[in-house]
Amino acid sequence: MNPVYIEDLDRHVGSDVWIHGWLYHKRSSGKIRFIVVRDGTGLVQGVVTPEAGPVAFELADSLPQEASLRVGGTVRAEPRAPGGFELAVSRLEPVHVPTTPFPIGPKEHGTGFLMDHRHLWIRSRRQTPILRIRDAVLWAIRSFFHERGFVATEAPVLVGTSVEGTTTLFPLDYFGNPAYLSQSGQLYLEATCAALGKVYWIGPVFRAEKSKTRRHLIEFWMAEAEQAFLDHEGNLALQEDLVRYVVEAVAAERQRELAELERDPALLLREVGERFARITYREAVALVRDSGVEMEFGDDFGAPAEDALSRHFGHPVFVERFPAAIKPFYMKRDPAQPDLALCADLIAPEGYGEIIGGSQRVDTEEELLAQLREANLPPEPYQWYADLRRWGSVPHSGFGLGVERTVQWLTGTAHIRETIPFPRTLDRLYP
Numbered sequence: 001m002n003p004v005y006i007e008d009l010d011r012h013v014g015s016d017v018w019i020h021g022w023l024y025h026k027r028s029s030g031k032i033r034f035i036v037v038r039d040g041t042g043l044v045q046g047v048v049t050p051e052a053g054p055v056a057f058e059l060a061d062s063l064p065q066e067a068s069l070r071v072g073g074t075v076r077a078e079p080r081a082p083g084g085f086e087l088a089v090s091r092l093e094p095v096h097v098p099t100t101p102f103p104i105g106p107k108e109h110g111t112g113f114l115m116d117h118r119h120l121w122i123r124s125r126r127q128t129p130i131l132r133i134r135d136a137v138l139w140a141i142r143s144f145f146h147e148r149g150f151v152a153t154e155a156p157v158l159v160g161t162s163v164e165g166t167t168t169l170f171p172l173d174y175f176g177n178p179a180y181l182s183q184s185g186q187l188y189l190e191a192t193c194a195a196l197g198k199v200y201w202i203g204p205v206f207r208a209e210k211s212k213t214r215r216h217l218i219e220f221w222m223a224e225a226e227q228a229f230l231d232h233e234g235n236l237a238l239q240e241d242l243v244r245y246v247v248e249a250v251a252a253e254r255q256r257e258l259a260e261l262e263r264d265p266a267l268l269l270r271e272v273g274e275r276f277a278r279i280t281y282r283e284a285v286a287l288v289r290d291s292g293v294e295m296e297f298g299d300d301f302g303a304p305a306e307d308a309l310s311r312h313f314g315h316p317v318f319v320e321r322f323p324a325a326i327k328p329f330y331m332k333r334d335p336a337q338p339d340l341a342l343c344a345d346l347i348a349p350e351g352y353g354e355i356i357g358g359s360q361r362v363d364t365e366e367e368l369l370a371q372l373r374e375a376n377l378p379p380e381p382y383q384w385y386a387d388l389r390r391w392g393s394v395p396h397s398g399f400g401l402g403v404e405r406t407v408q409w410l411t412g413t414a415h416i417r418e419t420i421p422f423p424r425t426l427d428r429l430y431p
C-alpha cells in the first residue's frame, strides 16, 4: 500500500493508511501509548492500544525520538489532536532505530547549541513551518513574475566588480586575478533586460557584513527584477504588487504553518490590504528623530532608526529619494533635486525592517562615468556596463527583495538565521 502524507490526511478519514516518517515525541497514559510522527508535511498523533498487538505496543514504548518508521492504521477526525486528525495504529515497523539519544529534546537549548546542530534542528516544530513558508515565498515570487511575462535569467556569482560598495566584498583568487562573490545580480540583469525586456532572477548573494544583527546574513537570497522603459514610479508599483501577491499566496497556501507559528494571516493581509505608505528620506529622518533616535540628514538608517520607521506604520512603507552620496553609483539622480537618487527602500511593518532596495538606473554614459568617479571606482572593469548606455540606452529600473527578510516578517521570526536552512553569519560556517 502506498503511504500517504500527513498534510493529506483530511482526504483519508476512515481509511486504513501507511505513513512513513520519524518519531517526534511519545507519551503514555494508562494502557494507551501516543506516538507523534512527523513526515515533513506535518505532525500526526498515533494512538496505540493493546489491540495493535504486542510488537507494535512494545515498539511504541521503546522506540526513541527520531527513529524512522512506517506506521499503519485508520485515520480518524479528532478536533482535539494537533492537525485535527489522529491515527488508530494497527502496525508499526521501525526503519532505523538510533542507538544514541537525539541531541535536541523538548527542553530549552541555547542558541549556540542549536546552531551547532542546525542539520538536526531543522527537523523541529518551529523550523519546518518556517522552511515550508520560505518555499511558498519563492514559488509566489516566481509565479508573480511568470504571470507578468518576466523572463527568468541568471547572473554570475563569480564577478570582477563591486555593486553595493567595496567594504562588503568577498575577495577570491581567480586563477591569479582578483574576483569576488556577487553582492547582487543587478548589473547583469540590466544587460539581460536590454535583451529580453523584463527579467528576474532569484539567487544567492554575498556580503562580508561585519555587523552582527538579527537582520544580516553573509550569504542570502535575493529576488531581483529589472525592466526596460520602467521609471521610478512604475518600479514602486511593481514592488507593491509583488509584495502583496507574495503575502496573499502565503496566507492562502500556508495556513497550517502560519498557525503553527502563531502568526495570524489576517494581520498580514491587513498589513498589505491598503496602498503602501510613501515618505521621502528627509521625512523619514524627521520621523526617526521624533521617535527619540539620534540621526542626521545624510546618515544611513542604522538598526534603531529602521526599527522606529518599521514600527511607525501599520503597513509597508517606501522611503524614497535618499541622498545620492550614501547610495551606490548606479542610481539615477532626481532631475529636480540632483543631490538625491531616484530610489526607494521598502520597510516592512512590525520592526522587520528593510525588505527591498530598488532604483531607477543611471542611463547615460557620461553620468555613469561621473558617478563611478565620485564613488572612487575605476571605470575599466565597468566598461561592459557602460556599453549598455552606448547602444540603445533606455530608462530602466529594478529592485532586489531579500528573501530571508521577507520570510522573517511573514513568519514572525525574531532572528534571520532561522529563515534559511544553513545560515552563514559572521561567526559561523558550520554545519
Ligand code: 4AD
Binding pocket: 163, 164, 183, 184, 185, 186, 207, 209, 215, 216, 217, 218, 220, 222, 224, 225, 354, 355, 356, 357, 358, 359, 398, 399, 400, 401, 402, 403, 404, 405
Ligand atoms: O538594498 P540592497 O543592497 O540592494 C541591492 O543589492 C540592489 N543591487 C538590488 C537591485 O536593485 N537589484 O539589497 C536588497 C535587499 C535588502 O532590501 C534586504 O532585504 C536584503 O537585500 N539584504 C540582506 N538580507 C540579509 N542579509 C544581508 N546582509 C542583506 N543585505 C541586504
